[in-house]
Amino acid sequence: MKVYEPKNIRNIALLGHSGSGKTTLAETMLFESGTIRKRGTIESKNTTSDYHEIEKEKQKSIYGSLLHLDWRGTKVNILDTPGSTDFYGQVAESFHVADVAMFVINTESGVEIGTEAFWRAAEKENVPSMIVMNKLDSDKSDFNGSLEMIRERFGRGVVVVQYPYSEGPEFHAIIDVLKMTMYEFPEDGGRPDKLPIPESQRAQAEIYHNELVETIAENDESLLDLYFENGELDEYQMTDGLTNSLLERNIFPVFCSCASRNMGTGRIMGFLGNVAPTPLDRKLKKADGSEYLIDREGPPSFYVFKNSSETHVGDLTFIQVTGGSVKPGLDLVNRRTQDGLRLGSLYISQGAKRTEVEEVTAGDLAIAVKLKDLHAGDTVSLKESDLVFAPTRYPNTTMRVALKLNKEGEEDKLGIALNQIVKEDPSSRVEHSQELQQTILHGLGEEHLNVIMHQLKERFNLDVDFIKPRIPYRETITKRVNTQYKHKKQSGGAGQYAEVYLSIEPWTEGMPDRDDLNVRNVEKIELEWGGTLVFQNCIVGGVIDNRFMPAIVKGVMEKMANGPLSGCRARDIRVSVYDGSMHSVDSNEAAFKTAALMAFKDGFLKAAPQLMEPIYEIEVTLPAAYMGDVMSDLSSRRGQILGMDSEGSIQKIKASVPLQELDQYTTRLKSLTQGSATFTREFLEYAQVPHDVQKRVIEETQALEAEKNG
Ligand SMILES: Nc1nc2c(ncn2[C@@H]2O[C@H](COP(=O)(O)OP(=O)(O)OP(=O)(O)O)[C@@H](O)[C@H]2O)c(=O)[nH]1
Ligand SMILES: [Mg+2]
Structure with a gap:
C-alpha cells in the first residue's frame, strides 16, 4: 500500500442539507477515480458510504463514513456526513480533520436549513469551504436562483468557477471560467470533451471570469499589483491566490455536478488536487488555545476524531495522524488518562471495507483497532510530549426522553449499552437522575433518538421503551x-x-x-x-x-x-x-x-408552597414563510418572545419556554415547517408554574405515592 506524504493528501468533508446528493457524489468520485468498478445508488441500497442496514432502510446517511481515493497521485479522504441536523454530531466530528468543507447544494431548493446550520458551524471552526451545485439535471433545477440565495446567505466570497451551459433534463455541459473551457459530457457521464466556450456564452463567461480574477486579486496584494499591471492573472497565479483565499475563507468557489449521472466530479477532484489546502496548511487548535501545524518531521502523535465499533472486531478508533508517522507496535500515551497504549493494526477505510496498512503519515486518516478507552477528542502522543488538542465541540442536545426497561434485571446491560452508544456518539448524553428516578437520554431530535432506540433493540437486544421524562421541578x-x-x-x-x-x-x-x-x-x-x-x-x-x-x-x-x-x-x-x-x-x-x-x-x-419549573431559552432558525405558525405554536407553549432577528429569508426567534412544553418540540417544529427549521436550547432559570399546572403535578405525585404504598 502506498504511503502518502502530507502534501499529497486532501481531507474533505461533504456537508449539506439532507438529500442534496453528498453520498451519491462521493460514490461518483470513487467511481470516476477508478477506486470502485460499479457505481452504487441510494435507490439500490448499495453505495459505499451508506453501508449500515438502517441507512439502507431509510435511504439516507446516519453515520459519518470515511472513504478514500487516489486522483493522479493525490490521496483524497472523504468524510461523507449526514445532512439531517439530528445527526449534527457526525458533522461536528468532521470539522477537526477536514481541510476543506465541500457544501453540496440541491439546486432544486438552494440553501436549506441543514446547509445554513453547517455553514455557520464551518465558519465558527474556520474550515475553508467550497460549493458544489448538484442535481443540475433535475427539471426543477434553478442554478441562478440558488446562486443568488447562496450569495445572499454566505456573502461576497461566493464566486462562480463553473456554471451549467443548460440545466434540467438536457444538462450535459459545464462552463469553467477558471480554465475558460467548456466540458461536454457523454450521455451517461464520465470523461468530458474539452471544448471552447460557445459564442453565445462568451459574454457571461467573461463576467464570471473577471469576478473570479478580481476576487482573487483583492485578497492578495502582490496579485492585485500584477493584475493592475497586466489586466489579467494567469492560471498559476490564480491557483496560488485561490489556495490562500480559500484558507482565509475569503473565497468560496462554486462548482457544478450531476452526481447521479456522473458529470462534473473529475474537475472537482482536479481542483482538490491542484488548489485545495493540504493538511500542512491547516492550523489545528490546542487545548491551551495556541495553534499547531501538522508536522511530518515531528514526533508521532494522533487525534481521535471518531469512534465506532463492529461485531467480532470491537472498537474502531478513527484517527488523524498529527505528527511524524505511526506504525503498529508504537508505544504512546493517551493524554486524557495518561494511560500508556501500544498501537495494534492500522487500517484505511472504504465505508464498510478496511485495508490494513503498515504506516500512516501525518495528515492522513486511519482506523486503529483494539485500543481501550479512547474517546473522540483524545490526543495520543509520546510519553514525554505535552501536546493536547482542543476537543471537538458537539452541539447542545435539544430533546430528552426517559428509558423504561420492560424486563427486570437488565439494568446493567442497559448501562453498558448506553455507555457504548455515547462513546460512539458523543452528541447523545445519558443522565441517571436520582432526583427523577429515571434514566434520561438526551439527543438532537426524534430521528436521532429513534436511531439510538434501534441500536438498543437490534444491537443490544434490550426490551426497552421511551416514556415521558419527569420534570425536575423545584x-x-x-x-x-x-x-x-x-x-x-x-x-x-x-x-x-x-x-x-x-x-x-x-x-x-x-x-x-x-x-x-x-x-x-x-x-x-x-x-x-x-x-x-x-x-x-x-x-x-x-x-x-x-x-x-x-x-x-x-x-x-x-x-x-x-x-x-x-x-x-x-x-x-x-x-x-x-x-x-x-x-x-x-x-x-x-x-x-x-x-x-x-x-x-x-x-x-x-x-403557601409554590412549584417552580425549569425555563429554557430557545433560538429557532426558520424560513420567513413559517414565522406565523411557529410564533403561534410558541405562544401555545407558554413561550415568551425575547427577540427576533432576520437575515434575508432566514428568521431567528429567541424565546423562553418551560421545559415541560419542549418535550415534543423538535418533532412539532419539523412538522410545522416541513423540516426546514432548527432550534437550540439552553437552561435559563427556574420560574413559578401556573396554578393549574401546580395542581396537576401535586395530584400526580399523590397518585404515584398512593400506588407505591399499595
Ligand atoms: N436528479 C438527481 N438526483 C440526484 C443527484 N444526486 C443525488 N440524487 C438523488 O438524490 C437523493 C439523495 O441523494 P443522497 O446522495 O442520498 O443525498 P445525501 O446528501 O447524501 O443525503 P443525506 O445522506 O440524507 O444527507 C437520491 O435519491 C439520489 O439518487 C443528481 O445529481 N441529480
Ligand atoms: Mg448521504
Whole structure:
C-alpha cells in the first residue's frame, strides 16, 4: 500500500442539507477515480458510504463514513456526513480533520436549513469551504436562483468557477471560467470533451471570469499589483491566490455536478488536487488555545476524531495522524488518562471495507483497532510530549426522553449499552437522575433518538421503551410560618426525645437577619441542585444543645431533597430554630433530625408552597414563510418572545419556554415547517408554574405515592 506524504493528501468533508446528493457524489468520485468498478445508488441500497442496514432502510446517511481515493497521485479522504441536523454530531466530528468543507447544494431548493446550520458551524471552526451545485439535471433545477440565495446567505466570497451551459433534463455541459473551457459530457457521464466556450456564452463567461480574477486579486496584494499591471492573472497565479483565499475563507468557489449521472466530479477532484489546502496548511487548535501545524518531521502523535465499533472486531478508533508517522507496535500515551497504549493494526477505510496498512503519515486518516478507552477528542502522543488538542465541540442536545426497561434485571446491560452508544456518539448524553428516578437520554431530535432506540433493540437486544421524562421541578414557599414538632418514643430500653420550633420563610439574596429573634449563628448552604438554604440558630438559654444543630440541618435538608409537595428538590428557604426542648438521656442526633424533618414538612405545606419549573431559552432558525405558525405554536407553549432577528429569508426567534412544553418540540417544529427549521436550547432559570399546572403535578405525585404504598 502506498504511503502518502502530507502534501499529497486532501481531507474533505461533504456537508449539506439532507438529500442534496453528498453520498451519491462521493460514490461518483470513487467511481470516476477508478477506486470502485460499479457505481452504487441510494435507490439500490448499495453505495459505499451508506453501508449500515438502517441507512439502507431509510435511504439516507446516519453515520459519518470515511472513504478514500487516489486522483493522479493525490490521496483524497472523504468524510461523507449526514445532512439531517439530528445527526449534527457526525458533522461536528468532521470539522477537526477536514481541510476543506465541500457544501453540496440541491439546486432544486438552494440553501436549506441543514446547509445554513453547517455553514455557520464551518465558519465558527474556520474550515475553508467550497460549493458544489448538484442535481443540475433535475427539471426543477434553478442554478441562478440558488446562486443568488447562496450569495445572499454566505456573502461576497461566493464566486462562480463553473456554471451549467443548460440545466434540467438536457444538462450535459459545464462552463469553467477558471480554465475558460467548456466540458461536454457523454450521455451517461464520465470523461468530458474539452471544448471552447460557445459564442453565445462568451459574454457571461467573461463576467464570471473577471469576478473570479478580481476576487482573487483583492485578497492578495502582490496579485492585485500584477493584475493592475497586466489586466489579467494567469492560471498559476490564480491557483496560488485561490489556495490562500480559500484558507482565509475569503473565497468560496462554486462548482457544478450531476452526481447521479456522473458529470462534473473529475474537475472537482482536479481542483482538490491542484488548489485545495493540504493538511500542512491547516492550523489545528490546542487545548491551551495556541495553534499547531501538522508536522511530518515531528514526533508521532494522533487525534481521535471518531469512534465506532463492529461485531467480532470491537472498537474502531478513527484517527488523524498529527505528527511524524505511526506504525503498529508504537508505544504512546493517551493524554486524557495518561494511560500508556501500544498501537495494534492500522487500517484505511472504504465505508464498510478496511485495508490494513503498515504506516500512516501525518495528515492522513486511519482506523486503529483494539485500543481501550479512547474517546473522540483524545490526543495520543509520546510519553514525554505535552501536546493536547482542543476537543471537538458537539452541539447542545435539544430533546430528552426517559428509558423504561420492560424486563427486570437488565439494568446493567442497559448501562453498558448506553455507555457504548455515547462513546460512539458523543452528541447523545445519558443522565441517571436520582432526583427523577429515571434514566434520561438526551439527543438532537426524534430521528436521532429513534436511531439510538434501534441500536438498543437490534444491537443490544434490550426490551426497552421511551416514556415521558419527569420534570425536575423545584419547590419553595411564599410566606413565613412558625412550625413545631415533638418527637417522643418510649419503647423498651432507651427512648427518643426531641422538640424543635422553627420559623421558615422564603429567602432571597441580601435579606437582613431576623431582628425579632436572637440570631446567634447563620449558616448559608448552597444547595447542590441550585438555590440556597439559610439556617439560623436562634436558641436562647440552651434549650437545645449546640451539638444537635447539625442534626437539625440534616433533617431539614433531607426533606428539601425530597420536597413535601412533589418529591422534587426545594430551594431558597430560611429556617430559624428558635425554641425546643431536650431530654438528658433520650435526646440524640437521630431524634433531632426526625423532629426537624417533621416540623419542616408541616410548616412547608402551610407556607403557601409554590412549584417552580425549569425555563429554557430557545433560538429557532426558520424560513420567513413559517414565522406565523411557529410564533403561534410558541405562544401555545407558554413561550415568551425575547427577540427576533432576520437575515434575508432566514428568521431567528429567541424565546423562553418551560421545559415541560419542549418535550415534543423538535418533532412539532419539523412538522410545522416541513423540516426546514432548527432550534437550540439552553437552561435559563427556574420560574413559578401556573396554578393549574401546580395542581396537576401535586395530584400526580399523590397518585404515584398512593400506588407505591399499595
Ligand atoms: N436528479 C438527481 N438526483 C440526484 C443527484 N444526486 C443525488 N440524487 C438523488 O438524490 C437523493 C439523495 O441523494 P443522497 O446522495 O442520498 O443525498 P445525501 O446528501 O447524501 O443525503 P443525506 O445522506 O440524507 O444527507 C437520491 O435519491 C439520489 O439518487 C443528481 O445529481 N441529480
Ligand atoms: Mg448521504
